Amino acid sequence: MSQSRLDLFVDRMVSQRACLDHAAQVIAQIQGPVFELGLGNGRTYHHMCHIMPGRDIYVFERAIASHPDSTPPDDKVLLGDVFDTLPQAQARFGDTAVLIHADLGGHNRKKNDIFAQKVSPAIEPLLAVGGLMVSSDKMYFDGLVEQPLPDGAVPGRCFIYRRED
Amino acid sequence: MSQSRLDLFVDRMVSQRACLDHAAQVIAQIQGPVFELGLGNGRTYHHMCHIMPGRDIYVFERAIASHPDSTPPDDKVLLGDVFDTLPQAQARFGDTAVLIHADLGGHNRKKNDIFAQKVSPAIEPLLAVGGLMVSSDKMYFDGLVEQPLPDGAVPGRCFIYRRED
Numbered sequence: 516m517s518q519s520r521l522d523l524f525v526d527r528m529v530s531q532r533a534c535l536d537h538a539a540q541v542i543a544q545i546q547g548p549v550f551e552l553g554l555g556n557g558r559t560y561h562h563m564c565h566i567m568p569g570r571d572i573y574v575f576e577r578a579i580a581s582h583p584d585s586t587p588p589d590d591k592v593l594l595g596d597v598f599d600t601l602p603q604a605q606a607r608f609g610d611t612a613v614l615i616h617a618d619l620g621g622h623n624r625k626k627n628d629i630f631a632q633k634v635s636p637a638i639e640p641l642l643a644v645g646g647l648m649v650s651s652d653k654m655y656f657d658g659l660v661e662q663p664l665p666d667g668a669v670p671g672r673c674f675i676y677r678r679e680d
Numbered sequence: 681m682s683q684s685r686l687d688l689f690v691d692r693m694v695s696q697r698a699c700l701d702h703a704a705q706v707i708a709q710i711q712g713p714v715f716e717l718g719l720g721n722g723r724t725y726h727h728m729c730h731i732m733p734g735r736d737i738y739v740f741e742r743a744i745a746s747h748p749d750s751t752p753p754d755d756k757v758l759l760g761d762v763f764d765t766l767p768q769a770q771a772r773f774g775d776t777a778v779l780i781h782a783d784l785g786g787h788n789r790k791k792n793d794i795f796a797q798k799v800s801p802a803i804e805p806l807l808a809v810g811g812l813m814v815s816s817d818k819m820y821f822d823g824l825v826e827q828p829l830p831d832g833a834v835p836g837r838c839f840i841y842r843r844e845d
Contacts, residue, residue, distance in 0.1 A: 520750060521697055521727035528690050562686035585685060 530673035537665035557585025695838035702830035722750025
C-alpha cells in the first residue's frame with residue numbers, strides 16, 4: 516500500500532530523532548558548537564538540548580516563533596536569512612561545528628531540493644573534521660561523505676554526512 | 681531519561697496512526713460517515729482518506745488552510761466553530777458517525793483538557809452504536825467506553841472510546 520502524508524511525516528520525524536541521537540553519541544568527544552538551521556516551533560531544538568546538555572547550540576532562523584519551552588537565549592540565535600547568517604557564522608566560528616542539523620521542512624519536494632542545492636555550499640565549510648551534518652533532505656556537498664543510517668531511521672527520510680578530513 | 685518535546689510529539693503521531701488504522705478495521709463493516717474534527721495542514725485527513733477509501737469523511741474546521749493534496753471537497757466541510765457545527769451535524773446526521781477523530785493539538789495541556797471537557801458532550805450524541813471516537817487527549821464522555829489501545833500506540837498519547845449501545 517502506498518504511504519499517506521501522515522506515514523511520510525511519521526517516518527521523517529522518527530528518522531530525524533534516530534539520526535540526531537546517533538550523531539550526538541558520535542560527536543560526544545569532539546569540542547565545538549552545534550548548529551540548528553531553522554527553529555520552527557522548536558521541538559527538534561528542544562530535543563537537541565535534551566540529548567546534548569552543556570553543548571552550545573546556535574539557532575539560525577529568520578524570525579523566532581517557537582514554543583516558550585523551546586526558545587533559545589538571544590546570544591545563541593543568528594537571526595536572518597541563512598545566505599547571510601551562514602557566511603557570518605563562518606567568519607565567527609570557522610570550521611568548528613561538530614553537528615549541523617537542518618530540516619528544510621517544506622511541503623514541496625522540488626523546492627526543497629533546489630534549496631538544498633543552493634544552501635549546501637554555505638553549510639559545508641562550517642563543519643569540523645569528524646563533524647556530522649544531519650538533514651531531512653538530500654544535500655549536495657563536495658567533500659562530505661554520506662554515512663550509513665542508524666537503526667530506526669528510514670532510508671530516504673534522513674541523511675547523515677561526515678567531514679572526513 | 682525524561683522525554684523531549686520531539687519524543688512526546690513522535691509518540692503522539694505514531695499513536696494517532698496506530699489508533700486510526702485499528703479503528704478503520706473495527707468499523708469497516710458498519711455504514712456511516714466519518715468525522716475529522718480539525719484539519720490543520722491535513723496530514724491526518726490524508727491518512728484517513730487513504731485507509732478508508734470510499735468512506736464519506738466530513739471535516740470540521742474554522743478555516744481551511746491545508747496542503748493542496750489534503751483539502752476536502754467543499755461539500756464535505758462543516759465550516760465554523762465546533763460548538764456551532766457539532767449541533768448542526770447532530771441535526772443533519774443524527775447518531776450515525778462510525779468514527780470521529782480529534783487532535784485538539786494545542787501546546788497547553790491544561791487548555792486542551794478544559795476544551796476536551798467542554799466539547800465531549802457535543803461529540804458523544806453523534807456516534808453510532810459500535811462507533812469509535814479516537815482522540816489525542818483524554819475525553820469526558822458519559823456513555824462511551826474506553827477501549828484498549830492497539831499495538832504500537834503509547835498509553836496516554838491516544839485514547840479510543842466506543843459506543844456500546
